[in-house]
Amino acid sequence: MEAIGRRRWAIAEGYLPAGSHGPAPQMTSHETVCILNTSDQHAHIRITIFYADREPVGPYLVTVPARRTRHVRFNDLKDPAPIPTDTDYASVIESNVRIVVQHTRLDSRQAENALFSTMAFPA
Amino acid sequence: MEAIGRRRWAIAEGYLPAGSHGPAPQMTSHETVCILNTSDQHAHIRITIFYADREPVGPYLVTVPARRTRHVRFNDLKDPAPIPTDTDYASVIESNVRIVVQHTRLDSRQAENALFSTMAFPA
């Protein structure tokens, strides 16, 4: 299949809720960047995190093999530095091949979880 | 009415929650691909499912008649193989005529359901 998508995407919303209800890891409050690589090459991806009050942090390096999807929790990004909870952020996702990027949050701070998802902005 | 949309769409997020609360089928945890065919021809649609750790599976064949909408639950796709629950996936939707594609999840793993919906990415 032909490569679908774009090589640069942006997500303006970002927030890791502090606190969760329900069994981990499924019901842990989290945000995910869902990446689809329909191409026949590995996608080498660089994620940069933007904050309200300090310089951007990154790149966080992620690989998505050819013809695979990978759903990466922002909570799990550790190198060069974890993203603090209860803090506004945003992200830019850059790839060597075309990819599709979608952004999802599960918020289980209260007893019953809330969800959202939206396509990222194709730059 | 003129045909609206594109002939290829992608959805990077995909996840069928395992478990539900409330009456079936309405409140059963599910994901739906909503397809609108405004054209005067049948839309013959091929859905391909991408995974994190194995080759894509498909095509799943769906027909949407002229001037009709069809909301297909990913949970109901059986041929060539059902999509496992609690597993990350993504999808590509291809059609012979222009269609519009939207992606929705209802998650009722906890007592009170959560919802999201987003337009798919037009390739």
Next chain:
Amino acid sequence: MEAIGRRRWAIAEGYLPAGSHGPAPQMTSHETVCILNTSDQHAHIRITIFYADREPVGPYLVTVPARRTRHVRFNDLKDPAPIPTDTDYASVIESNVRIVVQHTRLDSRQAENALFSTMAFPA
């Protein structure tokens, strides 16, 4: 301000939940088409509803004055015919001037409501 948006939009998802919890009209289960008309002319809008198993119904006529927004509940569309609850549908929104269209659902079938919203697809 210059007119922003497009003159034709499509929404592939549509479903009016049957049943509600909480005070009406705010917490009544509903779907809304939110229309923004930034132009200096009235927007004369035609909404067509598509179903899974019968011909499209419409047009439903809506006017959004110059420099105004109007959030129309699909539940309130009555002429030529109301939209049944618990039934899959989709919609096309056409205007004489450029508009912006967003689609929102509030589902209060269970005690705690769920929400989604997404931009419609600009045709």
Next chain:
Amino acid sequence: MEAIGRRRWAIAEGYLPAGSHGPAPQMTSHETVCILNTSDQHAHIRITIFYADREPVGPYLVTVPARRTRHVRFNDLKDPAPIPTDTDYASVIESNVRIVVQHTRLDSRQAENALFSTMAFPA
């Protein structure tokens, strides 16, 4: 990093729920416009609010420094006038440099909150 996005965005949905459950400010019912400025210049932003039954109000002025994100609650906009709760509105966001804009609501009128988020429409 190159500037990403557009200089004008629109959001057709807007509604500040009246009433909240849970600790402030996190769980207070609110809507947010999330702005990402990846450029090397300050983004000087003008927000205009559109209503159903009166002339637009604005501009509300917001600055997002170079390489920063800012998540502005519509509830916090005060000058020239606060946005009333339980009232339909829409918004246009204009900037001197390219930005990315996303729109989020947290609704905690009932005991368990609901969430949505969507990219704004790039004009």
